[in-house]
Amino acid sequence: MSKTDDNLKIAFADESQTNIEYLAYAQKAIDEGYVEVAQLFREAAGAEVVHALTHLKVMDVVKSTRENLREAAEGESLEIMSMYPKFIEEAEGEGRKEASESFRIAFEREKHHRDMFRQALKRMSA
Template sequence: MDNQKTLQNLMEAFAGESQANRKYSAYSKKAEAEGKKNAAKLFKAASDAEILHAQKHFEVAGKIMSTVENLNDAIKGENHEYQSMYPEFLKVAQEEGNQAAVRTFTYALKAEEVHARLYKEALENIEQEEEVFYYLCPVCGNIEKVVPEKCPICGVPGTKFIKY
């Protein structure tokens, strides 16, 4: 167990790199909108660089297991988010009167509940050969197996959903 601290550091670095990846991607879009094309490109290239760092740290930490184990891990994470984390964050946002936060937390909470259910189904059907299709709502992150007329979570028309 004398490797313990490094495993912890790998996961802390993974957390930092994952956030840098998403942050630079947001900054790249902002630079694009401002017409700062060179900055937009640099943010994009660095965003992709942080993906490489995050992926390698995660791998070296031994976190990529079998798909069955990975599905169980994903279910655990989604359950935590929709059963504990988001309900608490939502309550505080309502108390503090931050309507934009109420909306983003609500969308995430409802979408995570769907993710948890779909991961459980995928686990039960792990040996199924027949191809399944998934449709992602590009606004709230909801995922459906049949395109709905409108997203039941955020109301976006089904025609906007992305097929997987």
């Protein structure tokens, strides 16, 4: 893996993360009555999506829909099998109730995502 491949991964993660943060900032701005500031955050959030998608295109990770379904199901599986159970356990061990609850909500939903993707894949193969 080259330096540029690594950098693409980092930039993609950063842009994706920034998108969500800006959406959350926009919501906060609305809650505080700063509608125009909310608009700035929403606009920038949209641009970050374009940046992330452009990086993703260069990274060549978007394949055929059949392959994407397989990849997505695997990713969800990984979250269900190893990531979230470990995170929930560690959060509970540290007495971080709010974090463990957040992990648990996602964990439960990922099962649904995985099954949806698997079913779509099955229908495609039928």
